[in-house]
Amino acid sequence: MHDQVYSAERLNESLQSPVLALIEPLTLTRTSILSILRQELASIEIVDMATTRSLDDVSARDVRLVALSIGDKTIDDPAVEDDLALVAEYCPNASIALISNRDDEATALAAMQRGVRGFFPTSLPIEVAVAGLRLVLAGGVYRPLPIIELSKTPGFEQPYPRALASAYSANGDRNVPDRNTSDFTPREQQVLTELELGLPNKLIAAKLNLSENTVKMHIQHIMRKCAARNRTEAVLRWSGRLSGNGRDNGTNGASIPEA
Structure with missing residues (x-):
């Protein structure tokens, strides 16, 4: 029994x-x-x-x-x-x-x-x-190529590839929050986009055809430009969810893998 x-x-x-x-x-x-x-x-x-x-x-x-x-x-x-x-x-x-x-x-x-x-x-x-x-x-979206060639999309003056299909509506309309990208190089913008998805360095390197050391260098530059202590804080500042005094809007529990 x-x-x-x-x-x-x-x-x-x-x-x-x-x-x-x-x-x-x-x-x-x-x-x-x-x-x-x-x-x-x-x-x-x-x-x-x-x-x-x-x-x-x-x-x-x-x-x-x-x-x-x-x-x-x-x-x-x-x-x-x-x-x-x-x-x-x-x-x-x-x-x-x-x-x-x-x-x-x-x-x-x-x-x-x-x-x-x-x-x-x-x-x-x-x-x-x-x-x-x-x-x-984990609930994300993965593909190795840009979802759309944004350089040909009205309203975009700099390359800003997105890996998430959900960033666009079904007819391709823009549905991405405005970011201040003027301080970042095109490659740093690409790395930031992948960081926002929570991707580790190895996967970012593979997607962007870079070495892991180059990805780490771009992340260091991004953190310095964002006055951030880590990659999670850099993404939050870039996306406007973290103010300059270090207090966020309910995202304290979020973290992005380092590697």
Whole structure:
């Protein structure tokens, strides 16, 4: 009797644990990714499957993220649209990350416009991909390319790339708070944008094609220009959420990883 109760408790705990669902039709590729993710993301249960149809088996679970491989297909491919619809049906509360053999701007932008929160070209280094998945699991949005070429957007005179699709409305209208960027170089503005997303130095370096030492140098310059003691304070001052006397507007608990 005791063993039955214990087994029931273990089953209930398993059903309540957060889940990442990996969908990849190629067995060798799927098992390779699965092996890496289980080592790197030990705090979440990872289940693998060949097709989105198998999501029905975990629809009652707490699926936090569905990582869907689409291979060479475009976002408007009927098969991809069907897969996205099934993910929405079986796991309505899950974020979606797409793994794609394509790394062009059109594919990435089309994915973000459909509510995808992570776009991962297969050309990414594995450590960058894992860091990006952690970001999406934490509620962020990841993609390695600028979401829009803002230099061609009316009202922008300096490069100001944004990684978050949510910074724009569906029709591309600007929805970003005004910042005083005149004191920062274009590269420092890019680093600030990534810092605001909470990205570590390694991921910032990979996204901007810089060395980690160069990223650290830019952060030091940013902190000095913001009269900030750390990177979190620099972002808060830049975004206008922290006044000059060091008191913020309810964001004392926020922190940005150092590396």
